[in-house]
Amino acid sequence: MEAWQTFAYIAASILFITGLKMLGRAETAKRGNRISAVGMLIAVVATLLAGGLDYTWIVLGLVLGGAVGAVAARRVQMTGMPEMVALLNGSGGLASMLVGWAEYVRTDNLLAFSAVAIVLTVLIGGLAASGSVIAFGKLSGRLDGKPLLFSGQKVVNAALLAIAVLAAALVVAHASGALAGGGALAFAVVLLVALALGVLAVLPIGGADMPIVVSLLNSYSGVAAAAAGFVIDNVVLIVAGSLVGASGLILTTIM
Amino acid sequence: MNPLLLFVFVLAIFLGLELITKVPSQLHTPLMSGSNAISGITIVGAIVAAGEGGVLATVLGTIAVTAATVNVIGGYLVTERMLGMFKRGKDA
Structure with missing residues (x-):
């Protein structure tokens, strides 16, 4: 693993830890969720840019799963x-x-x-x-x-x-x-x-x-x-x- | 395998055990949902499987990327919605 990728993963880990901690308190919960989402984005981008990957099927999975996840999250009732x-x-x-x-x-x-x-x-x-x-x-x-x-x-x-x-x-x-x-x-x-x-x-x-x-x-x-x-x-x-x-x-x- | 990974694993477990205490009950479901989105990190493993392997590994990896992305995108959006309700409910 290259140095920049290690740094990206460290950054993602810090954001996950901070985000999870903030999710446990009412005043910070919403920001905590977003911070953890940024961590996830960094981890995914760092993995995609690592090189040696064929993107064809990865992109298909990301688009398909992203669409299903977004629609499901929007449609679900609060109850x-x-x-x-x-x-x-x-x-x-x-x-x-x-x-x-x-x-x-x-x-x-x-x-x-x-x-x-x-x-x-x-x-x-x-x-x-x-x-x-x-x-x-x-x-x-x-x-x-x-x-x-x-x-x-x-x-x-x-x-x-x-x-x-x-x-x-x-x-x-x-x-x-x-x-x-x-x-x-x-x-x-x-x-x-x-x-x-x-x-x-x-x-x-x-x-x-x-x-x-x-x-x-x-x-x-x-x-x-x-x-x-x-x-x-x-x-x-x-x-x-x-x-x-x-x-x-x-x-x-x-x- | 790098033995340092085991070291990281043990430290992360201890950190996870200390991280959340005294969570108000209204936050139980959002916290569960938010941490569930984080466990979608397996998307990283899925990306590697879908982009590096032979035919069968690519098929399995592609399904894994799809499933993990549902977990990540759905998880963060659902948590965001829950917390939106929570905030409004508190202000009212």
Whole structure:
């Protein structure tokens, strides 16, 4: 990474920290949000100008996502804000999961450490994505707000978690050369189980508790972004992701 | 991987734990929404994935850029709207 890019990422990090701090006080909240948005703009521009990138598909994604995000933010009713945040959070979790997936398919000689970071990104990002969609369903009344309980729920969840950990270990073992084949299959299992876990974790929780669930899932998608930072060796992802992960945890306990 | 990244990670976690305290309850949702927009920083990873990789990585990366941009743009605009309501409500 070139020096100017490092400076840009430091500036973005400072703006995120200041913005987040200001968001917690009524008098400064609005300015805090704008300061953090400037940080995001700096981080994105610095990444785009780093060189060696083919812009074709990036621009398509930026334009498409920007249009969808802007229209959705404009159209949503004030009363529909919590479910909107759930949906946006799901979108971010999905993005982190896909970043992990993309790095998995495009890296030929995966180091064990990178493999660990990738499976963590996919697990946490996938869980945050599917969990947020269920939270959105419950908040918007598209799904029954009552807790959905079935017998053996805990056993199923524990078994799925065990499968996820085992599959993740196999991905890492394959990357470090301890296992000859089956890495891709194990990776697919990690991906699918992560999505299933998100759904199963949120279904048994009642609609009234959903804002707290969204806050926790927000913290998760921050951690997923930080994990993605370890995957691509990017410091601004790690700083911003961990800030959201840690402060989101505090906000969840306050709520 | 640069081991200093782990160092940065630990410090940022501690900073995040200290950053928000005693938030008034009307600010809970805007704060959640504003920090959710920040977690859209994964857009940086998505840009790299969409612009550097092979065919499959480019496809995944492009979807990731789209999803992350929805998170970033939607997140900041929604927070701005919420805080606009909040200010007016307080003045009235």
